Amino acid sequence: MHPVQELLAAVAAGQLPPADGSVQVLGQPPGPSAGVLAFTAHHAVAADVHPDWVHDQLDADDLGSPMKGDFLTALASLLRRRQGALDAALLAAGRGGRPGLDLEPLDGDHPRLARARRYRTDLRAYAVADVPEAMVLVGRGFAGRWETAFEVPDAARGHGLGRALATAALHLIGPGQAVWAQVSPGNAASLRAVLAAGYRPVGAEALFVASG
Structure with missing residues (x-):
């Protein structure tokens, strides 16, 4: 290792x-x-x-x-x-089992998924059945760790969907495996969502990716 x-x-x-x-x-x-x-x-x-x-x-x-x-x-x-x-940088333990949201596999041509492929492998990406603009993904990112990202459309904000998506990510990974979330400190809505979902802050990070 x-x-x-x-x-x-x-x-x-x-x-x-x-x-x-x-x-x-x-x-x-x-x-x-x-x-x-x-x-x-x-x-x-x-x-x-x-x-x-x-x-x-x-x-x-x-x-x-x-x-x-x-x-x-x-x-x-x-x-x-x-x-x-x-x-x-925040993390929580995977839970396995069924997520609390009705999720459907995300279209492979989705712009967020295309962008995620540049930085992550083993991607699993889903849209919310009754809010198709909302999505959650998990994949292996920096140093091979499991990472999650999610999006909530403007019209669906303020109802706990961000927290539900951050929680759903934990059910997409096996029990006990670490799931990392990287959140801009200024993105207060996402930060509140991952904290409410039980992720704990452990530090900060800046990553460097190859140009092009």
């Missing part, structure tokens, strides 16, 4: 890295994305870069330096990759 996968598995098991101010350089895990992962007073650089380069770029007196623009921009330039959003 790659060191990044070991770290994510430990976090999913409730074993957060020590809050010691350290920055680990672990290399890029299997898959298309590199990243920087942030936990409480602990960071991991999941990219194929030399530790000396990383530490030369950081402000040793600033615990948050690895997630600030100067470092992330320098890393993106070195990797020749595009930096994705800076997201909060």
Whole structure:
């Protein structure tokens, strides 16, 4: 198992890295994305870069330096990759069984599904039978972990559908397997939905994907 996968598995098991101010350089895990992962007073650089380069770029007196623009921009330039959003990282345990929503397989030509294929494999995507514009998907993303994403149309907001979709995602994955959700901190509606569905915040992350 790659060191990044070991770290994510430990976090999913409730074993957060020590809050010691350290920055680990672990290399890029299997898959298309590199990243920087942030936990409480602990960071991991999941990219194929030399530790000396990383530490030369950081402000040793600033615990948050690895997630600030100067470092992330320098890393993106070195990797020749595009930096994705800076997201909060949350996770919950899969439950298996039947989801509480009436779900139908999503059309393979759906724009959201086409976009998801660039970043995830083993995709399972569904629309809600009575709100076909609403959708939920799960797939293997960064470092091979299970991830979920969902969409709620404007007309259906404010009725708990986001929470129901985030919960349904847990039933699409086997019991006990970690399911990760990446949410922009400014997307308060989605953040409330995943928190209400039982996902717990464990850190933050910025991923780097190949351009083109």
